[in-house]
Amino acid sequence: MHTRTWRKRLGRIVWALGLCWSAGAAAWFEDYTPSVIVTDPYIELHTGPGRGYPVFYVAGQGEEVVVLKRRTDWFKVRGRRDNEGWVHIDQLRHTLDLEGNPVEFGEVGRAQYASRRWEVGMTGGDLEGAATLGGYVGFALTPNIGLQVEGAQILGDFSDGHMVTGSILMFPFPSWRVSPFFTIGTGMIWISPQTTIVQSEDRRDEIAHAGVGANVYLSDRFVLRMEYKRHTVLTSRDDNQEIDQWKAGFSLFF
């Protein structure tokens, strides 16, 4: 109740200031809970957001339901008699808004994958015999070109380390389900020996890499990522060191 009065007060202040009561301001102060009208013969309200939860109420054709919130592909709705339950997106796809226009209940699929902006993922791999665990964030500048920042932990038998890299990725065929890419980038690598081994001090070097890989669209927001990179460690010694990295993982896109 307390927050509601505060919301009202804030609302009045905004009104008094003569600001336009735009849809955006309204959305800031209250949850967006639109009403839709059932046009299928009926929709089933489950007790929870999943097919394993039983149906406890059926809203018939023509009934108005209020959509309260969403979890994955399930929407929590309130029916005519204040019954609250969860409905799958497939059953809401044919509903109408109060004007009688169809409501666009979009589903995440290949089309969304092709126009993705952000990709967040993790990989596991092998770096010259040591295990690597990495996380990355990618941003698509265009469907063909992406930027990526990656951090990885290196877990070897004799030494541990970290690696941070920034890369550019080029996708020549972004709409393919199996979409190959080329990548180049640069970064830093830190290596320190294991405590059970008596050895010299920690090392920090610049690295540059070139690689190839592929994104495989799985379903929903899941993408499988496979990659091979060849790193050149720009050491302070006479020779640069070349190391190979193989990795695979999965990502979610948004």
Place this chain on the structure above:
Amino acid sequence: MLAALWVCSAPSLAAEDDALDLEPLVVREPERQPVDVDRIDTENFEVGIFGGVMSVEDFGVNPVYGLRLTYHVNEDFFVEGSYGRTRLDQTSFEELSGGARLLTDSERDMSFYSVSLGYNLLPGEAFVGGRYAFKGGLYLLGGAGSTEFGGDDRCTVNLGVGYRFIPTDWMALQLNVRDHIFDSDLLGQDETRHNLEFSGGVTLFF
């Protein structure tokens, strides 16, 4: 003919005029906008804490606690990131030998992180007595991460099973049994170590 029609319809027209006069001058139409599904509040994330006990092979059983963040991709799969801390006791060798110490005090702090993929294997309702039904479900987990064990980072695979109990739409309770598996040569030769975590947690959906 036309005149007759006009005479017949005139009273009804007059009646409608009266009705219109009674209507308020301003008719307030609710402002209707097309439904924007993207603006509906989504609650696919779950964040929370966990605590319990962890048995580290050769190093005894100690309290474990940590943080968890879960993203529900669809009703079947979720991705979970977790970070935890525990403590290593003395091994039997250290206790029996008297003074020998394998690890320094700071090396006895053990921490781990992991990213796992979860699958809701048996979702459904659970019944408590005859009156109450609660949402929940059994899930399986598997993932990879790293464990700081005896001062070194070890690549760690974790496998587990848990039960999620959802008393309200915005909160969940979990029970977890997990095996954290890694290789270590801390006690001489390289061996695979199984470390069992038994924990409970509270999470909030947002």
